[in-house]
Amino acid sequence: MNIQNMLKQAQKMQQELTKKREEIDKKIFPGKYSFVEVAVNGKKEILKITIDRAIDLNKENIEMIEDVLIVAINDAFKKVDEEIKSKIGSLGSGISDLF
Numbered sequence: 001m002n003i004q005n006m007l008k009q010a011q012k013m014q015q016e017l018t019k020k021r022e023e024i025d026k027k028i029f030p031g032k033y034s035f036v037e038v039a040v041n042g043k044k045e046i047l048k049i050t051i052d053r054a055i056d057l058n059k060e061n062i063e064m065i066e067d068v069l070i071v072a073i074n075d076a077f078k079k080v081d082e083e084i085k086s087k088i089g090s091l092g093s094g095i096s097d098l099f
Contacts, residue, residue: 023042025041027083028047029076031076031077031079034071036065038072038076040073040080044080
């Protein structure tokens with residue numbers, strides 16, 4: 001394979017990676033645990049946090065609420081990571097085939 005073909009293939013793969021990354025960045029990923037729901041985008045930016053209004057929000061429950069928020073957010077972030085791995089992982093491994 002000559003250098004020019006390799007460069008064309010690398011450029012095409014870069015364009016595909018960029019397109020996939022943009023798709024993932026725009027997608028909304030939900031996270032849920034117990035009475036908390038969160039929504040994050042593919043950039044792992046938190047867009048929304050919803051706490052079930054039925055929960056008693058007094059001082060004694062603050063530590064529990066903080067813990068539940070962490071689990072729900074991490075759940076959403078895990079979904080982002082899985083999406084990146086499934087959509088971009090296969091393209092990234094193709095780079096080594098060029099060299």
